[in-house]
Amino acid sequence: MRLSSMADYAVVVMAAAARHCGGARVSAVQLAEETGVPGPTVQKLVSRLASAGLLRSSRGVGGGLKLARPAAAITVADIVEAVEGPIALTACCDTGRHDCTLESACTVRPHWPLVNEAVRGALAGVPLTRLVEMPTAAPLEHSTSEYAA
Template sequence: MRLSSMADYAVVTMSAAARHCGGSRVSAAELAAETGLPVPTVQKLVSRLTAAGLLRSTRGVGGGLKLARPAAAITLADIIEAVEGPIALTQCVDDARADCGLDACCSVKPHWPIVNEALRGALSQVSLIRLAEVTA
């Protein structure tokens, strides 16, 4: 299992946003400069993260981006789901994607929700505040 580049970049972007202490606002361009990511990529991520309620965007003078809630209340699972959608190791748990030829006779399918919940639970234990810590 591997995160997409966009999910990885979202974690990096949110970590950079969390390091702006005291709720100060930061621009997408500043986040791009701090992270080394291209500005268009950060802008796309900011749009998704804002839509997911993880960032708050304010336009105009004194505007910019800031976390929508405290970093301790945002988890790795929240960030990944903002970019990737619900955490699931297989597509068969999504009723809208019933394209598996084994669906009717699969004995494993009932167990995937348990696995997915365990994975989401583990990712939910990692807070943004922890991800934003700067290590020497």
């Protein structure tokens, strides 16, 4: 399972915006420069993220972008869903989709919502604040007996 590049970029852009959460507003151009995400892509993401209530945009002098709520109250699930829609690992979970050749005999379909909720729960357990922290390096583990002469 992989996120789309747009969902990935949305997480990167939101993490960059969160680093400015001390009250300062940031522009989409700044976010593009800081992240390396192309400007037009940042503009598209900012629009979706603002529509989802994750970013607040204001125009004019002193305008720019700001998180709509504290970074601790925004999760990776929120960001992914803002860009991709509800988290669903299979197309058959989408309402109104009936294009699977196995649908009439599938015994797993009723269980996909449970799997989807588990994945969503895992992503919801990662607040944006965790993505802004500097990671701590884990010590390398190696066995000296493996290399003993």
